Amino acid sequence: MKQHSRIVAFMVLASFASIAGQTFQMDQKAYVPFDASTTVALECPDSAAAPWLESHLKEWYGDYAPKVAAGVTGLAAEGDEGYAANVDASGVKIKANALAGVKWASYTLRQLAIAKRGTMKTDGMILPTLSITDSPHLAFRAVHLCWFPETRPQQIERAIRLAALLKFNYAIVEPWGTYKSEKHPWRCWPNAPMTKAETSRLVALGKDLGITLIPQINCYGHASFSRGGGSLKHSALDMHPEYAPLFEPSGWNWCLSNPETQRVLRELIAEMHENFGNPPFFHIGCDEAEPQTCPECTKTPNVELVCRHIAGLSEFVKSRGARAMIWHDMFLDKKDPRWKDFVKNGNAEYVEGLATLPKDIIICDWQYSYGNMKGKREEWPTISFFAEKGFSVAGCPWMNYNAMKPMADYIVKTPGGFGFIETTWHRLRGKEWRLMYMRAADAAWGSSVSHDVSFQRSLRMVDGDMKVKDYLDTGYYNTQIPSEYSGD
Ligand SMILES: [Zn+2]
Structure with a gap:
């Protein structure tokens, strides 16, 4: 056990994200x-x-x-x-x-x-x-970064550099139709910024700074590579409707009964994994899916189809020397009273299906304290639930800042507790960016809460290292008047 930090003299900058300090x-x-x-x-x-x-x-x-x-x-x-x-x-x-x-x-x-x-x-x-x-509290400390078509590429590099400076050692990069696949160019938006060369450059940069980049492809739900809600955008079908058989009629899920889906996804995974330098993990998404609806998929029980699909992809990832990561939510029964205040999108059949999944899969348990985003929850039974089923589990907070430290502590003490992933989604800007990075870095290193000045100084170091020349790439808002931050 660590001793408590002993601070002889405190200055305004003394409290820094990710200095735990025996x-x-x-x-x-x-x-x-x-x-x-x-x-x-x-x-x-x-x-x-x-x-x-x-x-x-x-x-x-x-x-x-x-x-x-x-x-x-x-x-x-x-x-x-x-x-x-x-x-x-x-x-x-x-x-x-x-x-x-x-x-x-x-x-x-x-x-x-x-x-x-x-x-x-x-x-x-x-x-x-x-x-x-x-020394760090947790061996696996990641940020999850979304690269939307709207995201300035400079922002992704700033986010990677800043994460390294705050001593995260992994960054999961999820392109939302922004990865320019050479194998399947129809899978991204036109002028996708995440080219092979740019990806290699960021991977090499991360390696030098001490942060390993992990690729992600949504292989079940979110197959539109776009947000749900009202966007209705589909990074494949809007411009390439000829690929419709690969998706369920709504476009939200991949069509899991089509063998071409598994083949295409394996090719996409192989291409990205290699482009990322064959890192030890690959995130295959799998959150917020809908029941399959096409006439072929509905011939097989949904859970059987889904688990076979996930197992096939995870075996493929394993054959490449890596471990698959999946989001957890489809594998918690939303009717189970134990998960009343937790994120869950599955049913009892899916919970049974868990037993059929390879145990080297890492379950990424995203829990955002929706009931009370300011709450400081001490117990995280969903993490224990998956760990007791034999999986490694990563706890994934978002803007529930007060819950981060107890979640990290819970992961440390739970057998099967694997690590900590700070998700950022569409909030990689503004005060939310600052708080997510700072509080998560503190939690992952077991530090007390850092002073916000350290975020400002660290961000300025990043901008100096990048030699930024554009006003839009300074600070944590693109502009100050009016702020582009709308609250959603
Ligand atoms: Zn189908």
């Missing part, structure tokens, strides 16, 4: 140079660590970048992602067992460094004296 001591009055006169003493047995740190210090600080002196001692405990950082009059020291821990340590120092005082232009940085020993 020990966390800082003195805001005693700063030391962090510039070209500094040599960071790095102790890490990973030979990739020193070159990575050196090149990134150079990228962030240019001519006044500190130098790096490498040793191989490492850290006694804390795993691959843990780190220790010490700053005092004798210098700056980082210890970690692997490059991952060095990355997190360097982000912490970067967030705490400020420009040296007394000049017009920056002439070096300074760091408060501090002592931090830290």
